[in-house]
Amino acid sequence: MKDIQEKLDRKDIAGFQHDLIDWYEKEQRTLPWRENQDPYRVWVSEVMLQQTRVDTVIPYFNRFMEQFPTVKDLALADEEKVMKAWEGLGYYSRVRNLQAAVKEVYESYEGVVPDTKEQFSKLKGVGPYTSGAVLSIAYNKPYPAVDGNVMRVISRILSIWDDIAKPKTRNIFEFAVDQLISREKPSEFNQGLMELGALICTPTSPACLICPVNMHCSALEEGVQHELPVKSKKKKPTAKSMAAAVLFDDAGNLYIHKRPSTGLLANLWEFPNLETIKGRKTEKEQLMDFLKEEAGVQAELGDLEGTIQHVFTHLIWNISVFFGRVTSVSDDTMLKKVTTEEFEAYALPVSHQKIWKMALEEPSRI
DNA sequence: AACCCGGGGCC
DNA sequence: GGCCCAGGGTT
Numbered sequence: 001m002k003d004i005q006e007k008l009d010r011k012d013i014a015g016f017q018h019d020l021i022d023w024y025e026k027e028q029r030t031l032p033w034r035e036n037q038d039p040y041r042v043w044v045s046e047v048m049l050q051q052t053r054v055d056t057v058i059p060y061f062n063r064f065m066e067q068f069p070t071v072k073d074l075a076l077a078d079e080e081k082v083m084k085a086w087e088g089l090g091y092y093s094r095v096r097n098l099q100a101a102v103k104e105v106y107e108s109y110e111g112v113v114p115d116t117k118e119q120f121s122k123l124k125g126v127g128p129y130t131s132g133a134v135l136s137i138a139y140n141k142p143y144p145a146v147d148g149n150v151m152r153v154i155s156r157i158l159s160i161w162d163d164i165a166k167p168k169t170r171n172i173f174e175f176a177v178d179q180l181i182s183r184e185k186p187s188e189f190n191q192g193l194m195e196l197g198a199l200i201c202t203p204t205s206p207a208c209l210i211c212p213v214n215m216h217c218s219a220l221e222e223g224v225q226h227e228l229p230v231k232s233k234k235k236k237p238t239a240k241s242m243a244a245a246v247l248f249d250d251a252g253n254l255y256i257h258k259r260p261s262t263g264l265l266a267n268l269w270e271f272p273n274l275e276t277i278k279g280r281k282t283e284k285e286q287l288m289d290f291l292k293e294e295a296g297v298q299a300e301l302g303d304l305e306g307t308i309q310h311v312f313t314h315l316i317w318n319i320s321v322f323f324g325r326v327t328s329v330s331d332d333t334m335l336k337k338v339t340t341e342e343f344e345a346y347a348l349p350v351s352h353q354k355i356w357k358m359a360l361e362e363p364s365r366i
Numbered sequence: 367a368a369c370c371c372g373g374g375g376c377c
Numbered sequence: 378g379g380c381c382c383a384g385g386g387t388t
Contacts, residue, residue, distance in 0.1 A: 049383040056374065057383090090372025093386075127385045147383045167367065194383055203381060204377070233379090264371070312372060350373065 001175055007158045007218070008179050016157070016216040017182040017189060023212035024192030027199070029054075032061050037187075039113035039138035040071050040102075046133045047098050047125065051091060054198065060089055071113065074099055075106035083267060083347040092266060097125025115139045128174070133190065142186040144177035146170055149197030150190075154180075155229035156201060156219035165232040239316040243287040244273035244352075246359045247299055247335075249326040254343050255297060255335040264315075269346040271355055272297075272335060273319065283320050291324075296333030299324040306358055310351035321355050323362070 028034070031054065033045035044064060048057045064085050068074040074082070079099070086095040101123035105113055113134070114120045121131040132145035144150075151164045151173050158176060162169045182189040200207045208220050219225040247255040256269050274290040276283050284301055291297050301324040308319040329337070338346070348356065 046383060051371090051382055051384060052373075053375070053382055088373075090374085091384085093371065094384085097385080125385065129384055133383065145383075148381075149383065191383090198383085231380095236379090266371090310373095314370070 001172065004158065004160070004172060004176055005179075007160075008176065011158075011180075011216065013180055016180065016213055017185075019213050019216065020192040020196065021182060021185050021188045024188050024195055027212075028191070028195055029199075032058060032065070037138050039115075039134060040074075041065065042138040043113060043130070043134050044098070046130050046137075047094050048089065050094060050130070052089065056089070060086070071102050071106050071111045075103045075111075079267075080345065080347070084345060087268075087347040088350055088353070092268060094125060096267065100124045101126060113138070115141070117141075117143060128170070136186045136190045138187075140185075140187050142181050142183050144174045144181060145190045145194075146173045146177060147194065149194045149201075150177065152203065152229050153193050153197045153201045156206070156225050157213065157217050159218035159222060159224065159228070161228070161230050163232050164229045165234075235314075237312060237314050237316050239318060241276045241278075241283075242273050242317050242319040243276045243283045243290075243322065244271045244319050244355055245287055245291060245299065245301065245322050245324050246271055246355060247291075247297065247324045247326050249329075249337075253337045253339055255326060255329075255337055256343070256346065257295070257335055264312075265349045267347075268349050268352075269336075270348060270352045276320070284322060287322060295335055296330040297326050297335060298328045299326045305362065308351060308354045308358070310354065317351055319351065319355065321358055323359065 033041050045057070045061055048061055067081070067085055068077055077099070082095055082099050083092065086092060104123055105111060115135065117131055117135060120126060120135060129145055129147050132143040135141040135143050136145055148164070151170070154160065154173050154176055155164065160172065162172055196211070196213070200211045206225050208214050208217070208225055211217065214220055217225070219228050255272065257272050259265050259268050259270060261267055272291060272295045274286065274294070276286050281289075284304070288299070288301055291299050301322045305321045305323055308317075308321060310317045310319070
């Protein structure tokens, strides 16, 4: 940390703050969560923005705020409705934790989002970034909010060569931002850093020529802006073969399954499916056995309708899709029978939305 | 410290 | 196809 301190000692911190904040106040984008400083709105936006781009978040944020405009609304909302509002955003534990935390605020803080680091950081799903971001933006408290954007910007400003993929590296950047941050306008400072990372100091082609803080940038001075930040590579995803069944009965009902409350895609709904293995049995036979022995339904399956590929960060699903007609259901089935109308209210992962889209394109088959 | 947890858009 | 994104929780 000593070398970082020496770099900071050589910086014109007041000038950097001024140039950054001045630029941010002029050039900031109009975004729905910037309409006011309502801590609940800021909080929801920060959770949605975790690992998710601004353009993706905007429509979700607007719909979410229409449905759950206050802490009380979200605290008392039906969990399935909340999941449905998050459908397609990914990282679904974010919204499960958010609702749990908002319930805590409703019950223990009279619905007022706490304004101290100690209290706010204890809430579910609130880590060092989110607590710093919400407390600075909504309550104007001078805490660092170090995300990927900020690590990229600061690694260039100070010419820091530590691997930002390593967890402990974030401490170096929190130390640096803690010394750089404006005590007068911490909200504008933090948002300015992130805005700069999004608009100017981008990963592969930083626009240094028009950067408002280019005269403060060590990487530019050294000509190494394209080499920073240093980030080690992640391993490639592994592939899994799956088979899934879109099942109807003669009354037109669908049969769906709720995923477990932990792990991948927790609490979301899906068409019954299993991981298939190469061997003597065909995929269709494995799926038939699974439906009968595990899922608790007997069904006649058609031929392979098609395949879906879905890529996660660490995983690839190759799903063979079959359509089928349910002939009998056991009492202890793990499937839920729903009408096609009711089906619309259940939150499905995108992979299974793709399967449903296949079914809608072949209505004669089902 | 390493791994898990989604999805989309850009190059 | 690889990389990145306004990260946090679990082990």
